[in-house]
Amino acid sequence: MSKSYTNVDDEKLWETFVRESDEVAFEILYKRYYVQLVRFSWRYSKSKAVSEELVQDFFAEIWENADLLNLTNSIRAYFYKAIRNSSLNYLKHKKVREKYDPEWMSMKKETVMPEIEDKFREEKIREAIKEAVESLPERSRMTYKLHRYDGLTYEEIAEVMGVSVKTVESQMTRSLKILRSQLSYLLPLLLIIVA
Amino acid sequence: MELQRKMWVLIQRYVTGNASPEERQVLQKWIDKSRDNEQVLREIEKIWKMTPEENFETDVEEAWRQFRERINQKSTEKTVKQIQTVRKTYPKKSNTFVYAMRAAAVILVILLAGMFSYYLGNNNSLSDSIAEKSEFYQMQEMVTSRGEKAKVRFSDGTEVVLNSASSIRFPKEFKGSQREVYLDGEALFKVAHDASQLFIVHAQGARIEVLGTEFNVKGWEEDGKTEVVVREGKVSVNSNLSELSDESEVILTKGYMTELIKGKAPQPATKVDSNYYLLWTSGGMHFDNVPLQKVFRDIERRFDVNISVERVDILDVPFTSTFQYAELNEVLSVIAASLGTDYARHEREVKFY
Numbered sequence: 160m161s162k163s164y165t166n167v168d169d170e171k172l173w174e175t176f177v178r179e180s181d182e183v184a185f186e187i188l189y190k191r192y193y194v195q196l197v198r199f200s201w202r203y204s205k206s207k208a209v210s211e212e213l214v215q216d217f218f219a220e221i222w223e224n225a226d227l228l229n230l231t232n233s234i235r236a237y238f239y240k241a242i243r244n245s246s247l248n249y250l251k252h253k254k255v256r257e258k259y260d261p262e263w264m265s266m267k268k269e270t271v272m273p274e275i276e277d278k279f280r281e282e283k284i285r286e287a288i289k290e291a292v293e294s295l296p297e298r299s300r301m302t303y304k305l306h307r308y309d310g311l312t313y314e315e316i317a318e319v320m321g322v323s324v325k326t327v328e329s330q331m332t333r334s335l336k337i338l339r340s341q342l343s344y345l346l347p348l349l350l351i352i353v354a
Numbered sequence: 355m356e357l358q359r360k361m362w363v364l365i366q367r368y369v370t371g372n373a374s375p376e377e378r379q380v381l382q383k384w385i386d387k388s389r390d391n392e393q394v395l396r397e398i399e400k401i402w403k404m405t406p407e408e409n410f411e412t413d414v415e416e417a418w419r420q421f422r423e424r425i426n427q428k429s430t431e432k433t434v435k436q437i438q439t440v441r442k443t444y445p446k447k448s449n450t451f452v453y454a455m456r457a458a459a460v461i462l463v464i465l466l467a468g469m470f471s472y473y474l475g476n477n478n479s480l481s482d483s484i485a486e487k488s489e490f491y492q493m494q495e496m497v498t499s500r501g502e503k504a505k506v507r508f509s510d511g512t513e514v515v516l517n518s519a520s521s522i523r524f525p526k527e528f529k530g531s532q533r534e535v536y537l538d539g540e541a542l543f544k545v546a547h548d549a550s551q552l553f554i555v556h557a558q559g560a561r562i563e564v565l566g567t568e569f570n571v572k573g574w575e576e577d578g579k580t581e582v583v584v585r586e587g588k589v590s591v592n593s594n595l596s597e598l599s600d601e602s603e604v605i606l607t608k609g610y611m612t613e614l615i616k617g618k619a620p621q622p623a624t625k626v627d628s629n630y631y632l633l634w635t636s637g638g639m640h641f642d643n644v645p646l647q648k649v650f651r652d653i654e655r656r657f658d659v660n661i662s663v664e665r666v667d668i669l670d671v672p673f674t675s676t677f678q679y680a681e682l683n684e685v686l687s688v689i690a691a692s693l694g695t696d697y698a699r700h701e702r703e704v705k706f707y
Binding site (some may be wrong): 180186188190191194197198201202207211214215218219222284285286288289292303304306307308313328329331332335336338339342346 | 362
């Protein structure tokens with residue numbers, strides 16, 4: 160029995176696993192999402208070990224209860240949503256959540272003009288962008304990263320974050336606005352760099 | 355310069371790749387209007403594109419290896435748990451009476467073929483081919499005592515719930531074109547579909563052939579007959595006597611049953627409510643016009659008791675009743691009431707007057 164799964168979409172793989180107990184289908188789904196999900200969880204937990212454990216727990220659970228899960232929509236959104244829940248749950252229990260930046264926390268307005276040497280210019284700019292992204296309000300930051308790094312659609316992000324697509328869009332709009340004003344000192348440099 | 359909110363949304367959609375062709379056109383017109391506009395768009399595009407990847411690495415292969423280990427451990431736990439859960443559905447105690455529950459015993463039976471290959475010893479080619487066969491014939495047996503039930507899962511994924519005082523023999527691994535098992539007692543089969551391997555249940559005098567379906571077989575040697583009810587799919591029931599085969603075959607589909615008395619051809623199929631015939635799997639009991647003698651045998655096996663009667667003539671009295679969840683005392687009382695008599699129980703001994 161040699162089946163090729165390379166280009167099979169998530170939903171088909173899941174269906175194959177549930178219907179035929181096909182472990183290869185599960186393995187492919189697992190390997191397709193393990194790193195992404197651990198990284199996503201890590202954005203919340205800030206601990207790689209914790210995130211790895213949460214993701215393993217999650218996969219073990221869906222492995223065991225596969226036939227009980229009625230996954231018809233985006234499998235990916237379901238995965239992310241579950242990991243978001245368990246990560247937030249972890250934070251709640253760790254009682255570190257209140258230390259976490261609340262929604263729309265006041266932004267650091269002071270921006271110090273970094274010294275930019277020519278040869279490190281691009282690197283420095285990326286560093287500055289990264290810093291600015293990290294200082295976005297939590298939910299906006301998560302949304303930004305889910306779209307930028309994880310490639311989730313706005314619909315999927317809405318499902319994962321438990322908000323409307325409209326909210327996702329306005330978070331994205333606002334994030335870009337904030338990033339531009341945060342990085343205003345870099346703007347002249349930005350345009351001469353070929354990205 | 356403060357941009358309009360509407361423009362910001364368009365820029366956002368464009369930069370993130372979510373803009374429609376129409377929106378892109380609107381945006382194009384907007385940047386054509388002024389250099390400043392264009393600059394704003396390019397700045398934001400750069401910010402989006404230059405957002406660096408997060409520095410994150412983890413070993414997915416190692417994670418998968420650990421995951422497999424964990425799952426394998428869990429699945430053994432699960433099998434044991436399932437058997438315990440099934441046993442828990444029995445009443446633990448009833449008034450003065452505590453039912454003893456014993457663990458279902460799995461007995462490995464190595465049949466004669468295995469012995470042969472041992473005897474033939476050094477004759478290589480011959481012993482090899484027999485060894486191959488002997489492995490094929492290596493049978494396992496699951497046996498339940500009275501008062502027990504058990505769940506078995508075969509190598510092909512087929513699941514069997516085994517009723518009390520029953521036994522089933524099955525090969526360690528199904529090979530060849532047929533999956534054959536041997537049943538004495540009652541069991542519910544959920545056969546894993548495999549068109550290339552016929553599944554065959556040998557019960558008292560019956561040979562039941564299926565491809566993949568769910569059905570109940572009730573056939574204790576002491577009862578001398580076999581009852582087959584189909585819950586899902588399609589099965590073929592035949593006598594196991596070769597001279598009776600072919601013309602005596604009865605095909606059962608969903609909701610149909612047949613009865614077969616040892617040595618005879620099966621009865622024509624009749625429509626039934628299969629749920630009644632599967633009540634035992636969830637702790638219930640169902641009797642539809644069954645002579646008390648047979649009812650008593652069911653009770654004896656289920657509750658691990660011995661029933662005796664003072665008046666032998668009651669054994670032929672037909673009994674009809676359904677218990678969603680059967681408690682020994684309740685079942686006995688209902689029978690006594692239907693007979694207009696009384697019963698006495700002392701531990702495992704029950705007597706009807």
